[in-house]
Amino acid sequence: MKSATELDAADPLAPFRDLFVHSSAESDLIYLDGNSLGRQPAAVSEILQRVVHQEWAERLIRGWNEGWLDISRSVGDLIGQLLGAQPGEVILAENTSACLYKVATAALRARPEGKKLVTDSENFPSDIQILESACVSAGANCRVEVVDTTISPDPMTSLLSAIDDSTALVSLSHVSYKLGWRWNLEEVNKAAERCDALVLWDFSHSVGAVPINVAATGVNLAVGCTYKYLNGGPGAPAFIYVRSDQTQLANPVAGWFGSTAPFSFDPSSPPAPGVERFLTGTPHVVSAALIEPGVAMLLEAGMDRVYEKSVALSERFIHLCDERLADAGFEVRSPRNPDQRGSHVALFHPYAQAVGLALIHEQSVIPDFRPPDLLRFGFAPMYTSFTDIDNTVDHIIEVVENGGVDRWRDETPLVP
Ligand SMILES: Cc1ncc(COP(=O)(O)O)c(C=O)c1O
Structure with a gap:
């Protein structure tokens, strides 16, 4: 050695x-806890200085027309490069939990009632809790099936045997929070596709740590956090990936920032065409700005x-x-x-x-x-x-x- x-x-x-x-x-x-909260990139303090002491302190409300309005999309596109996504398929929003709820509910509502959502026991416990909430919001007959992969010597076989024609959605952590188990994206996506089910991935423990190519592996939907291997800082906004062909999905928490014309102040303003329709309210401008240096370094590396x-x-x-x-x-x-x-x-x-x-x-x-x-x-x-x-x-x-x-x-x- x-x-x-x-x-x-x-x-x-x-x-x-x-x-x-x-x-x-x-x-x-x-x-060795960068899988929970990544170290701070040195460039963060300069960005903080700029956003807080120039843009906010000096430019005030004018900041919205000078970059703030697009920040969810511009940082989202940067993360999209790490994921192999197209521009306009990734957006920053809230936190992983809220993003998971929105996308899971949208996916379940797009499927007929009476179907099941498949997840596994190694998934992040709060994700399972949120998937249960999404099922309640989606319809009376929707239920969560938690495949017990903890005791399984072969998690993939256990999971695949649970995905069948009654499955509307499969939702898994790409890398599990405790043991670090990593699912094969392509294999799970293909199995779900054969049953006409969607798959919603949580990339929190994999983005910035392992290569991901959403286009090549057939990923429909994903969420993930930015404060682990992306080094975005405590409480940094999460991201949502929705493949551009998933036009049937509607944001269950629709709000002005997800519409085509937020500043028309018109509640009937139609949803934005791309992943931006999954936005709800005002973006977290300061913390969103701090995500960029960590992602830029990963892209450079x-x-x-x-x-x-x-x-x-x-x-x-x-x-x-x-x-x-x-x-x-x-x-x-x-x-x-x-x-x-x-x-x-x-x-x-x-x-x-x-x-x-x-x-x-x-x-x-x-x-x-x-x-x-x-x-x-x-x-x-x-x-x-x-x-x-x-x-x-x-x-x-x-x-x-x-x-x-x-x-x-x-x-x-x-x-x-
Ligand atoms: C895999 C996974 N999903 C979701 C979450 C929850 O993220 P948040 O609290 O930012 O919503 C975490 C938190 O560590 C996580 O590890």
Whole structure:
């Protein structure tokens, strides 16, 4: 195995690391939670300065005619480039939850009543909750079928056996939030298409981490967040992708910003023709503006190179965990096959939360914890180094050997 120093020296993405903010007060911090909240691009403070101190402070209401009105579309198109979408197929709006509700409800309403929505037990729990709400809004006979993929050794077979002629919509997280399981987009889309069902993907854990080509893989509909691997910042707006031929879908929360003429103040103004019809109200201008630098850097780096590094980082971590941590009770629970994995790795330990807290408070390593017994290590290729991987494993061993588990066993933080 090559040394981490050699790999870092040969890493074509290494220069991007310095384009993110690294606090000088914590120069040794190893940040492995970019799958929850990405690091801040250095360019953000200049944009914030411009939007807040020039556009808002000086231009005031004139800002709407000087770029604000189009911001959901312009940043959406930039994200669209990452997804292989056409201009006008991606829009920024609200948050992932609200976007999921809107698109799921629209898709269900476009299908005859009495059909089912298929999802899986590894999906983000709040997504399942929202899909239930969408079913209620869509019609009396609509129901959610949650395929239990947690216990399945072959999730794809379990899922495919649930997709049949009574299916109106399939909705899944492309990469699952806990184990990092990754669905094959094309295989699921084709199976749904054979049953005349639509598929709505949640790209929150995959956009900016693995290559996505919506056109080549037959994706109809998707939503995703911008604060993980896109580094858009806390509470940054989410995005909606609606393929341009899905003209039958209507926004269930229609409002002025989704109409052809918001400033006609006419409630009968028809819906905008493209994905813009899924807008509802005023865009989050300040936070939308902050999404651009993270996406621009990913486009510059190229998703093939980003993914290549993601696999190399994850494979190294898995190898070191198997070799050095198995005897201490740790077990890799994410898929072993990189084709079935996103860019985070879940590690089981009976006292995972205590290990995580000791890493954060005693070792300057930030992973996160998902109950009951998993630590997640997110490898954002734009700023994670191979040395970070080796040092993390050293720190985990230190925690176990120096009694960190006992010191943190009784603590329960507000955000795990
Ligand atoms: C896969 C997935 N979907 C949806 C959400 C919810 O996103 P939001 O709270 O921004 O609506 C999250 C949050 O982490 C997520 O991981």
